[in-house]
Amino acid sequence: MPAPSPLQLTAAFAPIDEAMAAELIGRTHGLAVRSIARLATERDDTFRVRTDRGTVVAKFAHPLDTAATIEGQLMVLAALEREHPGLPVPRIVLARDGARSVAVDDDAGDARLLRVLTHLEGETLGAAPRPLSALRALGALHARLAAAIAAIGDAEPALHGAATPWNLLHLEHYGPHVDGIAQPELRDEAARVIDRVGRSVLPRAAALPAPLAHNDLHGDNVLVQPEPFAVTGVLDFGDMTRTPRVADLAVAASYARGRVSATSDPWAAARAYVAGYEAEQPLTDEEHALLPELVLLRLAQRGILNSAIAAANPAAAAYASRNLSAIARDLRELGASIPSTIGASE
Template sequence: MFRSAMTQMPATDDPLGPILNVPPPALTEAECLAAVAAHWGIDGRLEPLTSERDLNFRLRTGQGDFVLKVVNAAEDAGVTEFQTLALDHIAARDPRLPVPRAIRARDGAASVLLAGGNRMRLLSWVEGVPMHRVVPSAALRRAMGSMAARLTRALEGFDHPAARHVLQWDIKHASRLRPLLPAIADADLRAICTRWLDRFDRQVGPRLMGLPWQVVHADLNSHNVLTAPDDPAHISGVLDFGDMVFTPRICDLAVAAAYQLNPDEAEASLMQVAEGWASILPLLPEEAALLRDLTAIRMVTTLAITSHRAARQPGNAPYILRNFPGARAGLLALPCPD
């Protein structure tokens, strides 16, 4: 399974492919409001939201708030459909999970094709305080682990042809990060990343074939997770399903752990996230054995991709690099065994 997934990688000089190299759409707010009115029959006002590759807004209306997404033109329509159907599946399997709901247009479509070639989607608004704004704690790390496991369980059994689309953020494709490493300016950090990729190629990647695979969220970073205003240890929302892929399910725990790691107590904080996960979805021994490695590889992925993309899109660099400092500190706190 792992080998077949790897053979689907496109032949390209840039492992990121177009989806991570094409800037976000450039529609005006007036154009977006006109499209929402025409296709959803909703009027309101827009507030810009940050995004890696789409054009996102908070749409405030008399009927409540929504997220308006103008999808990057490089995203295949099948991938957009995949994301919508995954949200539908989650809603059916675990309706209490605090995730967005897809709002159908007047004609029942989950997305509409705009004149310029971009697709537009409307999602329900999820309230909460972004996790990166709250003080980390052991309780929050455990809550993150349990929420990640609930989400993974809700996605069990879901599949779609586009689930196997290629996205370099997917940990199973870590071997393809090497051409991006020169963009990491710090030579010592670059060398550490190289050692981790060497270890991945020798000892981690070949073992992924024997693990349980499924569709996972794959981007549980602290900007995509919301906490309750009155209880910072309670997770009130999970956002941004744009990086979902079919991959070893343990990768979702590794992604979550990578953004929860406390450099001052790296191993303990990693285990706290794992404990939360195991309270919902017990870890197989072969999954537990690879968790530390996969967590480190996610941080290598963050350092490599963000450095490369920031150099190519300097105007969006502050947003692209928002997770770089945490990934650097976390990786330095997890020495490579080899």
């Protein structure tokens, strides 16, 4: 399935306010709302809700998100709960009629799909610098989660995930928008990566198997307990798609440097993350060789798409653009010393 253009990713919608959200949650799920607070997101309306039955997270999907896409995410969460109860992912809170999601109308008359999930405790991984050992632990958990999602995706019926411009291999859907980046340094660095990787790396990556993958395991989607360190939650399955496992790993590894204190080796954090992953799921020599350039490509992709979101949607601009300066720095400094490989064959 081809991915949509960033225009769909950036399509505006009428936000649901807290009062309306509380009323809808009470009506569809029979929960008495005691307090409700909006959570910052790029593309939907998400709320932390304290109810008579504990704290939950309510997500009202973007009007353009299809029922099939949302149901695919919920099928994976249900299968993870059933088959891998030890993995720290949200559980589905069923509606009063037993449904996993419910169609509701917002103030603009647009149909929105509401799903309610359990609330997981912890602080975000990105809330404070972490030791390299924490990244190794997260990498190991990522490998276990990746294997579980891949197996679920290949069961009957097979799942294909979202048609999303966040799929790293779909360069044709985000690369042409590089000129839309406002910051000159970030624009130039991203353009250089796209030109180089598009010619030399993506054809090799596209030849690899493409299982279903989380595809968005970054610091704001991971909850942790800091002392002793433990991962308490992996969130946001909205960008699940079929992509090579090395691309899914590169997505996560691209955020690693921003989660640790400064080190003399700009690639140290990515190496620690990959080492943890490989303790559970060893990579092939080809995957080791592809990783560095795919990490840089993910940084370029983030610069392009977050710039597009910020330009098109003023309500999401602050959230979408919050990391653009760090992305430019990482592209410059990681790009100055690209290793030939990351992993066991180094």
